[in-house]
Amino acid sequence: MIPRHFLIVTGVLFALAIAMAVYVWELRRRETLAPIETRTVQPIAPPASGRTESVTFWVAYDAPAQLRPQSASVPLSSGRQQRAQELMRFLLEIYKDKNSSHRMAPDAQVRDVYLVDAGTAVLDVNASFAGGHTSGVLAEELTIASLVQTLSASIPGLTRVKILVDGKERPSLAGHADLSGFYDVAQVTELAKALAGQ
């Protein structure tokens, strides 16, 4: 004959197992129904403290189509790669502002910046950056010139920049600007000067 206490413990454990399964199922349902915005992984915040530096951001404007240098004091790391990542994230915050004339998607991000050797940088942007970008030769050139020129102005020695989307090579940014090759910094500087003088 099975002892009574053993039956009671078995019953309690069985009831606990059912209760936990219901709870897990409920948690999963809540997660599925949660709005996407609250689940979006935000980029790593730039350091709130640290040495503040004056840097030049080359900011694009759609109307009139121009690239303007703007100085700003921002806290930056001393390491080249971290510094490059922070610069790009600061720049993107400018374009996400509702007053920006060269708006980008709210969830557009620069996922990472890799300095693979002394003269080469690889910018990895997310799919929303490219997918939500205005399509057009001039609009896309403004963005490329803004990213490359801002990076090369504060990271000395850069000679070429490659742009990836979600870690992969893509033919163009939004149907026009070529992303299949490297951007020559000297050529982009020539473009930036022409856009600044328009």
Add this chain to the structure above:
Amino acid sequence: MRSNSECRGVPCAEVRDRRRCLLASLVLLLSLAAPAQQPSGQPGAPVSTSAPPAPAPPLVLIDPAHGGADPGAMLNVAIPEKDVNLSVARRLRQDLVARGVAVQLVREADGTFPADQRAAMANATRPALYLAIHSSSTGGGLTVFSAMLPPAVQGRGPFLDWSTAQSLAVQRSRTARDVIVSAIQKTGFPVHGLIAALPPLNNITVPALAVEIAPPTGEIAQLASNDYQQMICAALANAVAGAMPSLKANPKP
């Protein structure tokens, strides 16, 4: 006594056959000799004794960008960029032909042409100028782009690198761009000259430009309007026709 069927000891039928054979040979010789006496042009064509024939007009290859499965930018919910590009290209062809410039279009209808195919067509046709047409909501007026490539002094052997094929012609492209921009500026129309990494400009071995048309006041509907397209095409055709003398015939690669 000779019989009627004999001529000097030879049968008359045989003599007639020999005469016919001689006559046929003579006719054949004359017919073969006749073309050799014609002038070196088309047989029967009037022969000019003074001026040489007029040179063929310079050719502009107009490329209405995008098309088919690639709509380009959606300028608004109803206007894809590919349609505006094709419409402008057709008008520009009319205006250029009226100014004595020969024109060929990369696409006459809504078809899909990859960038490499467009470049291959330009390289095979060898026009005096390849001109891609784009339209956009950004900017105002016209922007003329040449390739974002440093000029090369000379080629490295008989083959060109596909990704930098334009480098030998980029200096002439920039000159043509500046001539076109300068001519349009004189009309008071807003226009800018820039460089761009825009396929397939880098892969083309002849002078190559791209033009992006934007509405002057930001109203997209203007891009599709007849008046605006007419005004743009007239200004562009004048400028391109004016730039033709600076674009000499393209040497064979």
